[in-house]
Amino acid sequence: GAVVSQHPSWVICKSGTSVKIECRSLDFQATTMFWYRQFPKQSLMLMATSNEGSKATYEQGVEKDKFLINHASLTLSTLTVTSAHPEDSSFYICSARGGAPNQPQHFGDGTRLSIL
Amino acid sequence: DQQVKQNSPSLSVQEGRISILNCDYTNSMFDYFLWYKKYPAEGPTFLISISSIKDKNEDGRFTVFLNKSAKHLSLHIVPSQPGDSAVYFCAASPTGTASKLTFGTGTRLQVTL
Numbered sequence: 001g002a003v004v005s006q007h008p009s010w011v012i013c014k015s016g017t018s019v020k021i022e023c024r025s026l027d028f029q030a031t032t033m034f035w036y037r038q039f040p041k042q043s044l045m046l047m048a049t050s051n052e053g054s055k056a057t058y059e060q061g062v063e064k065d066k067f068l069i070n071h072a073s074l075t076l077s078t079l080t081v082t083s084a085h086p087e088d089s090s091f092y093i094c095s096a097r098g099g100a101p102n103q104p105q106h107f108g109d110g111t112r113l114s115i116l
Numbered sequence: 117d118q119q120v121k122q123n124s125p126s127l128s129v130q131e132g133r134i135s136i137l138n139c140d141y142t143n144s145m146f147d148y149f150l151w152y153k154k155y156p157a158e159g160p161t162f163l164i165s166i167s168s169i170k171d172k173n174e175d176g177r178f179t180v181f182l183n184k185s186a187k188h189l190s191l192h193i194v195p196s197q198p199g200d201s202a203v204y205f206c207a208a209s210p211t212g213t214a215s216k217l218t219f220g221t222g223t224r225l226q227v228t229l
Contacts, residue, residue, distance in 0.1 A: 105162070
Protein backbone atom coordinates (compact mmCIF):
# COMPACT_ATOMS: atom_id res chain seq x y z
CA GLY A 1 0.00 0.00 0.00
CA ALA A 2 0.84 3.72 0.10
CA VAL A 3 1.96 4.05 -3.51
CA VAL A 4 2.79 7.46 -4.92
CA SER A 5 3.20 7.83 -8.65
CA GLN A 6 5.12 10.72 -10.17
CA HIS A 7 5.14 11.57 -13.86
CA PRO A 8 7.15 12.16 -15.95
CA SER A 9 10.26 10.48 -14.63
CA TRP A 10 12.55 12.39 -16.95
CA VAL A 11 12.08 15.49 -19.05
CA ILE A 12 14.41 17.55 -21.22
CA CYS A 13 13.22 20.85 -22.58
CA LYS A 14 14.41 24.15 -23.93
CA SER A 15 15.02 27.18 -21.77
CA GLY A 16 11.92 29.33 -21.41
CA THR A 17 9.36 26.56 -21.58
CA SER A 18 7.09 25.48 -18.74
CA VAL A 19 7.10 21.96 -17.38
CA LYS A 20 4.34 20.27 -15.41
CA ILE A 21 5.05 17.38 -13.04
CA GLU A 22 2.22 15.27 -11.65
CA CYS A 23 2.12 13.48 -8.32
CA ARG A 24 -0.64 11.00 -7.59
CA SER A 25 -1.43 8.92 -4.54
CA LEU A 26 -2.74 5.67 -5.98
CA ASP A 27 -4.20 3.83 -3.01
CA PHE A 28 -4.80 6.42 -0.33
CA GLN A 29 -6.15 9.91 0.03
CA ALA A 30 -3.35 12.41 0.42
CA THR A 31 -4.40 15.17 2.74
CA THR A 32 -1.03 16.78 2.36
CA MET A 33 1.50 16.65 -0.44
CA PHE A 34 5.06 17.92 -0.42
CA TRP A 35 7.47 18.91 -3.16
CA TYR A 36 11.20 18.50 -2.72
CA ARG A 37 14.24 19.26 -4.78
CA GLN A 38 17.49 17.36 -4.62
CA PHE A 39 20.82 18.54 -6.00
CA PRO A 40 23.55 15.99 -6.71
CA LYS A 41 25.00 14.45 -3.57
CA GLN A 42 22.86 16.65 -1.37
CA SER A 43 19.85 16.06 0.79
CA LEU A 44 16.23 16.57 -0.14
CA MET A 45 15.21 20.18 0.32
CA LEU A 46 11.55 20.91 0.95
CA MET A 47 10.16 23.43 -1.52
CA ALA A 48 6.52 23.62 -0.54
CA THR A 49 3.68 21.95 1.32
CA SER A 50 0.20 21.75 -0.14
CA ASN A 51 -3.08 20.76 1.41
CA GLU A 52 -5.98 19.72 -0.77
CA GLY A 53 -8.11 22.66 -1.77
CA SER A 54 -5.88 25.36 -0.33
CA LYS A 55 -2.87 27.37 -1.45
CA ALA A 56 0.56 25.87 -1.06
CA THR A 57 2.94 27.03 1.64
CA TYR A 58 6.36 27.73 0.21
CA GLU A 59 9.66 27.49 2.03
CA GLN A 60 11.84 30.54 2.34
CA GLY A 61 13.71 31.28 -0.85
CA VAL A 62 11.36 29.35 -3.13
CA GLU A 63 9.70 31.54 -5.74
CA LYS A 64 5.98 30.82 -5.75
CA ASP A 65 5.56 32.40 -9.17
CA LYS A 66 8.29 30.19 -10.58
CA PHE A 67 7.08 26.95 -9.01
CA LEU A 68 3.30 26.78 -9.27
CA ILE A 69 1.66 24.11 -7.14
CA ASN A 70 -1.89 22.92 -7.48
CA HIS A 71 -3.50 20.35 -5.18
CA ALA A 72 -6.96 20.12 -6.64
CA SER A 73 -7.92 16.70 -5.31
CA LEU A 74 -7.01 14.26 -2.55
CA THR A 75 -5.04 12.17 -5.01
CA LEU A 76 -3.34 14.66 -7.30
CA SER A 77 -0.89 17.52 -6.94
CA THR A 78 1.00 19.21 -9.75
CA LEU A 79 4.17 21.27 -9.82
CA THR A 80 4.67 23.56 -12.79
CA VAL A 81 8.11 25.02 -13.35
CA THR A 82 7.37 28.17 -15.31
CA SER A 83 9.78 29.68 -17.83
CA ALA A 84 12.38 27.11 -16.87
CA HIS A 85 16.07 27.96 -17.10
CA PRO A 86 19.18 25.78 -16.83
CA GLU A 87 19.55 26.58 -13.14
CA ASP A 88 16.17 24.92 -12.57
CA SER A 89 17.63 21.61 -13.70
CA SER A 90 17.37 19.24 -10.78
CA PHE A 91 15.69 16.15 -9.37
CA TYR A 92 12.20 16.96 -8.13
CA ILE A 93 10.43 14.55 -5.78
CA CYS A 94 6.92 14.66 -4.41
CA SER A 95 5.57 12.96 -1.33
CA ALA A 96 2.14 12.44 0.11
CA ARG A 97 0.66 11.53 3.43
CA GLY A 98 -2.78 10.74 4.74
CA GLY A 99 -4.55 12.61 7.48
CA ALA A 100 -4.17 10.16 10.36
CA PRO A 101 -1.66 11.04 13.10
CA ASN A 102 1.92 9.84 12.74
CA GLN A 103 1.54 8.85 9.13
CA PRO A 104 4.86 8.89 7.28
CA GLN A 105 5.32 10.63 3.97
CA HIS A 106 5.41 8.31 0.99
CA PHE A 107 7.50 9.41 -1.95
CA GLY A 108 7.20 9.24 -5.69
CA ASP A 109 10.16 8.14 -7.79
CA GLY A 110 11.11 11.66 -8.74
CA THR A 111 11.44 13.63 -11.95
CA ARG A 112 14.80 14.42 -13.48
CA LEU A 113 14.42 17.83 -15.13
CA SER A 114 17.07 19.01 -17.57
CA ILE A 115 16.77 22.45 -19.10
CA LEU A 116 18.93 23.09 -22.15
CA ASP B 117 22.49 25.36 9.11
CA GLN B 118 22.20 21.58 8.89
CA GLN B 119 19.73 20.62 11.58
CA VAL B 120 19.92 16.92 10.80
CA LYS B 121 23.35 15.46 10.25
CA GLN B 122 24.60 12.14 9.06
CA ASN B 123 28.32 12.40 9.54
CA SER B 124 29.23 9.18 7.74
CA PRO B 125 28.73 9.58 4.01
CA SER B 126 29.37 5.90 3.43
CA LEU B 127 29.50 2.57 5.24
CA SER B 128 30.55 -0.88 4.11
CA VAL B 129 29.37 -3.97 5.96
CA GLN B 130 29.72 -7.65 5.29
CA GLU B 131 26.59 -9.68 4.56
CA GLY B 132 25.12 -11.14 7.73
CA ARG B 133 26.71 -8.56 10.00
CA ILE B 134 25.02 -5.61 11.68
CA SER B 135 24.82 -2.25 9.93
CA ILE B 136 24.60 0.78 12.19
CA LEU B 137 23.71 4.11 10.66
CA ASN B 138 23.88 7.21 12.79
CA CYS B 139 22.08 10.53 12.78
CA ASP B 140 22.38 13.62 14.97
CA TYR B 141 20.03 16.55 15.22
CA THR B 142 20.23 19.98 16.75
CA ASN B 143 16.65 21.19 16.88
CA SER B 144 15.10 20.28 20.24
CA MET B 145 11.65 20.83 18.74
CA PHE B 146 11.98 17.68 16.63
CA ASP B 147 9.87 14.94 18.13
CA TYR B 148 9.26 12.51 15.29
CA PHE B 149 12.01 10.75 13.40
CA LEU B 150 12.02 8.57 10.31
CA TRP B 151 14.45 6.55 8.25
CA TYR B 152 14.15 6.27 4.50
CA LYS B 153 16.03 4.13 2.03
CA LYS B 154 16.77 5.41 -1.45
CA TYR B 155 17.99 3.77 -4.61
CA PRO B 156 19.42 5.87 -7.47
CA ALA B 157 16.80 7.59 -9.64
CA GLU B 158 14.01 6.56 -7.28
CA GLY B 159 12.18 8.30 -4.50
CA PRO B 160 12.90 7.44 -0.86
CA THR B 161 11.11 4.45 0.63
CA PHE B 162 9.87 4.68 4.20
CA LEU B 163 11.53 2.16 6.51
CA ILE B 164 10.77 2.88 10.13
CA SER B 165 9.91 5.73 12.45
CA ILE B 166 10.03 6.63 16.11
CA SER B 167 8.39 9.30 18.21
CA SER B 168 10.13 11.06 21.05
CA ILE B 169 8.07 9.24 23.68
CA LYS B 170 9.94 6.05 22.82
CA ASP B 171 13.60 5.15 22.78
CA LYS B 172 13.37 2.09 20.57
CA ASN B 173 11.21 0.82 17.75
CA GLU B 174 11.70 -2.48 16.00
CA ASP B 175 10.35 -3.80 12.70
CA GLY B 176 11.81 -7.05 11.49
CA ARG B 177 15.49 -6.60 10.72
CA PHE B 178 15.30 -2.85 11.36
CA THR B 179 15.54 -1.20 14.76
CA VAL B 180 15.71 2.50 15.44
CA PHE B 181 17.12 3.82 18.70
CA LEU B 182 16.55 7.35 19.96
CA ASN B 183 18.68 9.09 22.59
CA LYS B 184 16.94 12.39 23.22
CA SER B 185 19.47 13.73 25.68
CA ALA B 186 22.22 13.26 23.12
CA LYS B 187 19.97 14.26 20.21
CA HIS B 188 21.06 11.13 18.44
CA LEU B 189 19.32 8.32 16.66
CA SER B 190 20.59 5.24 14.96
CA LEU B 191 19.28 2.59 12.62
CA HIS B 192 20.39 -0.98 13.10
CA ILE B 193 19.98 -3.51 10.34
CA VAL B 194 20.63 -7.09 11.29
CA PRO B 195 21.45 -9.27 9.54
CA SER B 196 22.53 -7.07 6.65
CA GLN B 197 21.72 -8.29 3.15
CA PRO B 198 23.10 -7.24 -0.25
CA GLY B 199 19.68 -5.82 -1.14
CA ASP B 200 20.08 -3.36 1.72
CA SER B 201 22.75 -1.53 -0.29
CA ALA B 202 21.32 1.95 -0.84
CA VAL B 203 21.46 5.47 0.53
CA TYR B 204 19.78 5.88 3.90
CA PHE B 205 18.34 9.20 4.99
CA CYS B 206 17.19 10.09 8.46
CA ALA B 207 14.52 12.75 8.73
CA ALA B 208 12.97 14.68 11.57
CA SER B 209 9.77 16.59 12.12
CA PRO B 210 8.82 19.15 14.78
CA THR B 211 5.32 17.71 15.10
CA GLY B 212 3.93 14.26 15.74
CA THR B 213 2.39 14.01 12.32
CA ALA B 214 5.45 13.65 10.09
CA SER B 215 4.83 16.95 8.38
CA LYS B 216 7.60 19.20 7.08
CA LEU B 217 10.49 16.79 7.30
CA THR B 218 14.07 17.91 7.55
CA PHE B 219 16.41 15.40 5.97
CA GLY B 220 19.99 14.49 6.70
CA THR B 221 22.52 14.26 3.90
CA GLY B 222 22.37 10.50 3.68
CA THR B 223 24.70 7.56 4.26
CA ARG B 224 25.51 5.19 1.44
CA LEU B 225 25.45 1.62 2.74
CA GLN B 226 27.16 -1.11 0.81
CA VAL B 227 26.64 -4.68 1.94
CA THR B 228 29.33 -6.93 0.57
CA LEU B 229 29.26 -10.67 0.07
